[in-house]
Amino acid sequence: MTERWDDGLSDDALLSEQNRAYKEMIDKIKTVVEGGMGFDEACKSIDTPDDELRKALSEDALKVLIAEMHFMRKIPTDKVAEMLKISVERVNSAKDSMLKEIEDSAIQEFHKGIGIQD
Numbered sequence: 001m002t003e004r005w006d007d008g009l010s011d012d013a014l015l016s017e018q019n020r021a022y023k024e025m026i027d028k029i030k031t032v033v034e035g036g037m038g039f040d041e042a043c044k045s046i047d048t049p050d051d052e053l054r055k056a057l058s059e060d061a062l063k064v065l066i067a068e069m070h071f072m073r074k075i076p077t078d079k080v081a082e083m084l085k086i087s088v089e090r091v092n093s094a095k096d097s098m099l100k101e102i103e104d105s106a107i108q109e110f111h112k113g114i115g116i117q118d
Contacts, residue, residue, distance in 0.1 A: 022057070025046050025048070025057050025061075026057065026061050026064060028042075028045075028046065029042045029043060029045075029046065029057070029058075029061040029065075030061065030064065030065060030068075032045060033065060033083075033084060038084065038085030038086070039058075039061075039062065039065070039084035039085060039086050040058075040085070040086065041085075042061075043057065043058040043061065059094075062084075062090075062091075062094045063094055063097070063098050065080070065084065066080060066091060066094055066095050066098065067098070069083070070091075070095065077091045077092055077095065
């Protein structure tokens with residue numbers, strides 16, 4: 001097999017410093033949640049003075065956790081909610097939002113592929 005130019009680099013080696021910091025914060029939330037801390041408490045533990053950044057981080061982290069727990073590990077949403085210590089309605093709302101984002105992205109890419117501009 002042919003070696004790639006990026007073989008041996010870490011997964012985040014090509015991220016900007018800002019994107020690397022964002023990924024590290026998401027990873028911290030995941031780690032403390034996996035350790036048993038509730039999702040909201042985990043989000044509050046992130047050290048940032050920027051409330052908008054904290055909100056974006058919590059939304060993204062919730063989607064990452066749902067993707068990993070529900071879609072990859074096939075854990076039912078009610079159990080995901082229980083593990084994250086949040087309501088099942090909140091999990092389902094975030095899941096629905098994720099699916100809508102995927103749908104919108106797929107439609108946009110399809111349109112781009114056939115030459116239709118939005």
